Amino acid sequence: MFEILLNHYPVLLKGLTTTMVVSLSAIALGLVLGVLLAFGLTSRYRLVRWPCGLYRSFWRGTPILLQLLLVYYLLPEIGIEIAPIHAAILTLTLNTTAFQAEIFRSGISHIPAGQIEAARMAGISAWQTRRRIIMPQVFRLTLPPLTNEIITILKNSSLISVIAVTELMRVSEQIASRTFQPLETYLAAAVLYLAVNLVLARISAYLERRMSGGLATE
């Protein structure tokens, strides 16, 4: 295993970089879309809530591999040419949007209604209330499940090797077929995934400790 890591580290690191770029782009895009979808899910209007719920249900209820294949093969079918890596980012984004929206929705539901009523009384607009009062607290509340979601996406990004994106998993497959040492190679890849995820978990735990003050949810 160490031999593989030593001999092939430039390719492995390149693969790991692609993995990180794809995952983090999806997470960042999904964060924005997820917040919007969470507002949709908690909307006053049933006409807004219903399609948002359907979207969440589909993307949370089907395997991500199937979603990836569907996006990758469907887009050219309807005349949109897309590079594998973009299809990968798109699928992971659409998927994580649903999961993040659900995390934020549950966070929003933990904000006491009195705060929102007070904001309305004080003449703060609905949008300002969301931006200045609700979301800052929600981000702090939902940090642990958000970290889990980031780790899940990082792990799921290994699937995009199926549509020939040369990320860490794909690179390991190539090394394994060249060196005839699948066990050692995949162990090396596992160690890299594990290392990244452990670091992420540590950063999150640190942030959680630092931001734990100032919550007004009583």
Place this chain on the structure above:
Amino acid sequence: MLDIALLWEMRGLILQGLWNTLWICFLGCLLALSLGLVLAALRLANPRLFGYPVACYVEICRGTPLLILLFLLYYGGPSIGLRLDAEIAGVMGIGLYGAGYFAEIYRGGFKSIPKGQLEAARMLGISPWHALIRVQIPQMARLIVPPGTNQLIILVKESALISIISVDDLTKNATTIVNQTFQVIEPYLAVALLYWLIIELIARSGYALEKRLANRQPRQAAQQGATPHANG
């Protein structure tokens, strides 16, 4: 328009895939549930000896993709003399991977039961085994059903990965149909619906079980479970 006739024509492949997905998931989840319980019990029984190894196992399951584990079993296994059929590698992959998550879920359940109850049981001369069966498991069952259901759903969805190590499951057979007929939407959507159905069934059973366990619980025990600090 959706071509339903095409799906009817290909029903053999879809049903075969459904059957394979179902039995592999069933055995995989069974393995995950039982191995997870063993891990959690070991950790609880002797934290000094098993605490660290089990915690490491849990971290590995959480931190590495299932796909890597499947590749290790299926492609890496032969280098240490472990030759597995793709289906068996799938069952083992899902089982070993899920066990890490279930060990944590069980642990949460065990930890939620106030220590005083176990001490009381011991004082009354109830054997540890009896206390486990009669005191701990009935109370923790209620608590672990929701996260357990969640985890089972995740495992069913992740089971789609076994198609990559050439198991003829729902996902693989859908791709086969796509390649044969050049129709993309129908096969993938049909299969997505089937996964959705399986998952919905698990979710509903989970709710039903949760309700039943909550009703069966004597009120006093339910209250104790809700406020562990009151007597611990």
